[in-house]
Amino acid sequence: MHQQGQSKSEPEIGVEGSDGKEDEITEMIHCEGLDGEEDVITEDFRIVELGKSIRKGDWNAVKQFFVFDKHPLDTIIEGYTALHFAILAGKYEIAEELIMMMSETDLERKTAWNVGGHTALTLVATTGITHLARCLVGRNRSLLRIGNDQGHIPVTAACAVGHKEMTYYLYSVTPPEVFLPQNGRHGSDLMWAGIDNKIFVKEIYDLKLTHLRVREILRFMCDYISTLKVKSLLNCGVVDAMFEATKQGIVEFVVELLKVSQPFIFRDNDGRHVFMIAIEYRQENIFSLLYGIHGGWKAYILNQTDGDGNNMLHLAGELAPSSQLDRFSSPALQMQTELQWFKEVERIVPEWCKESKNKNGQTPYELLSRSHAELVRACERWIGDAASSFTLVSTLIMTITFAAVITLPGGNAQDGFPNFLQKRSFMTFIVSDAISFITALTSVLVFWRFLLSPVSHGDGSVFSSKKLIILLSISLISAAAMTVSFSAALLIILQHRRWAIIPIIVMACIPVLFFVWLQFPFLVEMYLLTFARGVSFDRKMKPWL
Structure with a gap:
């Protein structure tokens, strides 16, 4: 057999x-x-x-x-x-x-x-x-x-x-208890077999089961690892497993192994340590562990370079893997996260890292500019397309709301004042129409500015995501205000046919709701990324090493 x-x-x-x-x-x-x-x-x-x-x-x-x-x-x-x-x-x-x-x-x-x-x-x-x-x-x-x-x-x-x-x-x-150390080597056997065959624990975590068994397996493994020399660790595949865990963002695995054998923080085939790999693969949970290291260890980590002369800021300037970029729905958000990573690493590395050149003669800022050139072009195209689309929509809204003011519902009296000036619904119509017109006009003017402005990236600044969020919000407000204005006008005109008002208003709201449904998730995602949390770096990490 x-x-x-x-x-x-x-x-x-x-x-x-x-x-x-x-x-x-x-x-x-x-x-x-x-x-x-x-x-x-x-x-x-x-x-x-x-x-x-x-x-x-x-x-x-x-x-x-x-x-x-x-x-x-x-x-x-x-x-x-x-x-x-x-x-x-x-x-x-x-x-x-x-x-x-x-x-x-x-x-x-x-x-x-x-x-x-x-x-x-x-x-x-x-x-x-x-x-x-x-x-x-x-x-x-x-x-x-x-x-x-x-x-x-x-x-x-x-x-x-x-x-x-x-x-x-x-x-x-x-059953979880099967993997506990007191029940034999099943836990460590599983982990070793996973290391040998690249069947890693990330997918096991995704099963949303108790972490007790995995932690016990790690503890059992670490007891054995602590008896080995560093060369033995390199030969038995544990180091490769640790770097694979870093790429996948499995914090528990990395923490347990680093606690057992600190020296192989700085060992991999390309001369990159764990935190360099975390930057390369944009794993903020692993990178945040750096905030829990103090003293000489942290200084030593921050001053390391890899085999190509890249320091940590160089790696932040490289383009993230497509698997990480694809988590975001547009080039604008992708560029936003890339810049946030670069600025975060720039904040903590020594000054010499910012002007250091790698073997290709590139500083981190030059590498950022060159590696992200295609993403910047995609971002510019995306912003240009979005600006053109929203300009067209805002122009239509502006035209409709302007025409609505000229031809008031109910017409004017002989003295020139509107016939329904005293009605609340008329005032609702006027105010909402004015809001819709003003916000639409603002959107048109500023979106034109977007079409003429390049995306800023070379200096690491956040290009214009805040303005884009504001403009998208204004566009949503403009569309909503136009719907309110339309509904108020119907209420005035059909005041004696109220049975017909509600169905018409509901139908009128459908396009606006559809517009909001398409744009609101992106708006929330960009808001959270820009204002609320950004990339989730934990700067208050408690000391652990």
């Missing part, structure tokens, strides 16, 4: 699942002594026929066998049950049918010791067939706790061979 997914720090744990190729399955079974009648002369003929039926995928023949011989747990050959054999042969439909026929106790039976001592679930875990694992867990949840002869429970078996979906599922259903 083939073995794969061997951990760097643990022995091999399982078998390779079927990939659907019949020749490979046949070869695997042949290697285990399961192929052909010549190798099984001493075996019962009917069991040999059962094995052939399973390999062919003939469920009717398999089912007929159990009608006469109700022993699904009888071994086929060399320790395999019918269920194990079906899993190895890749006949998962037959395996699922057999699972439904078997009792909870039957499902806990293992293969023989010389073929790994696997339960059906540990074997399925190594194949990556998640729906079959769900079927087994649904029948007997105790299988989640039962390990193979190497002591690997299903979730660690799946993780060790690199099946992400299977690992996440089994982790989500495995």
Whole structure:
């Protein structure tokens, strides 16, 4: 039987699942002594026929066998049950049918010791067939706790061979107490297997389960890590895992490992420490840990450069990964966050970093300008398109509200005053119309200014997001005021037909509500980013290192 997914720090744990190729399955079974009648002369003929039926995928023949011989747990050959054999042969439909026929106790039976001592679930875990694992867990949840002869429970078996979906599922259903140190090495085995196979805990956190098990796993690992030398850490993959955790923003993992072994804060293949990686991947939660470090450690971190001569401000000047930029809905917001990152790093680095040049002869400000040139152009195009669109809308509103004042509802009396001057609804009409006209005119004038102004970025200043927020707000107010003015005019004209007023007003509000629905989320996002919180740097971080 083939073995794969061997951990760097643990022995091999399982078998390779079927990939659907019949020749490979046949070869695997042949290697285990399961192929052909010549190798099984001493075996019962009917069991040999059962094995052939399973390999062919003939469920009717398999089912007929159990009608006469109700022993699904009888071994086929060399320790395999019918269920194990079906899993190895890749006949998962037959395996699922057999699972439904078997009792909870039957499902806990293992293969023989010389073929790994696997339960059906540990074997399925190594194949990556998640729906079959769900079927087994649904029948007997105790299988989640039962390990193979190497002591690997299903979730660690799946993780060790690199099946992400299977690992996440089994982790989500495995009882948390299984991973506690007092119950064995399952927690540390899972973490080590995840490190080896790049199945990281970010996705496990996303399951929104208790963090107790992860913290206990980390504590168990750290007890072991603390006994190793730095060179051993570099060789066992822990450092790579720490930097992967930094890229994904997993604070708990980074904190625990940094507490155990401070020296490898400053070690990676490119000469970048954890906080440089945090800046590069725009992980503000990891970067904020820097505020909890004081004294010589912090000064040492801030003065470091990488292998290309980049200091921390250079990295802040580089363009963020697309995965981070895509979190924001427009180039304007993307540029806003980039500038906030640059200014935050600029605030804390030593003065020499601001004029330092890397190996390409670039200062941080030059790198910021060059790396963000395309984003700036996209931002200018976006602002130009937005300004043009809002200018058109504001112009239409301004035209309509101006015409409404000239042709007042109800007309004028012989003395020149409006006929309905004394009515409250008329005053509502006049005031709201005036507000709509003035705000629309303001929007038009200032949006023209936007069309003529470039985006400022070279000096790190916030380009014009505050003005844009104000203008978008004014445009929304203008549209809302126009609707109020229209409703008031209807109330005046149809004062004797009030039954028709409400439906018309509701219909008139629909376009404005649609306009607000389209623009309001962006407005809120930009407001929060600019005025309320910006990028969430925690400058009040308590000392932790």
